[in-house]
Each structure stands twice: as C-alpha cells, then as structure tokens.
Amino acid sequence: MDIAALSMVLNQAKVQQQVNVSLTKTAMNQAQDNSNQFVKMLEQSVQPHLGSHANIKG
Numbered sequence: 001m002d003i004a005a006l007s008m009v010l011n012q013a014k015v016q017q018q019v020n021v022s023l024t025k026t027a028m029n030q031a032q033d034n035s036n037q038f039v040k041m042l043e044q045s046v047q048p049h050l051g052s053h054a055n056i057k058g
Helices: 003-045
Strands: none
Touching: none
C-alpha cells in the first residue's frame, strides 16, 4: 500500500472515531436529561401529608 492510500485510510478511521465519540456524548447527554426529568417528575408526585398518620381505632 502506498503512503497516500495509507494516509487516507487513517484519516477516514480518525473521522469515524470522532463521529462515534460525538454520537456517544450526545446519547449520554440525552440519557442524563431524561433521568433529570424523571427525578423531577418523581419529586413533584410526592405528597408528604399522605401516609404520615395511622388512624387506628378498635
């Protein structure tokens, strides 16, 4: 293989790796955003006054 062809192959591999890293970062950011929204939703659904008292009569 000549030097020019080897250089092209290496550059293509480098670009592909950069694309993969970028897509992985995007996916990780989206997952983080989704988990943050889920935590906020859970926090809003909590009703602290429910279940704090037991009404027991015999």
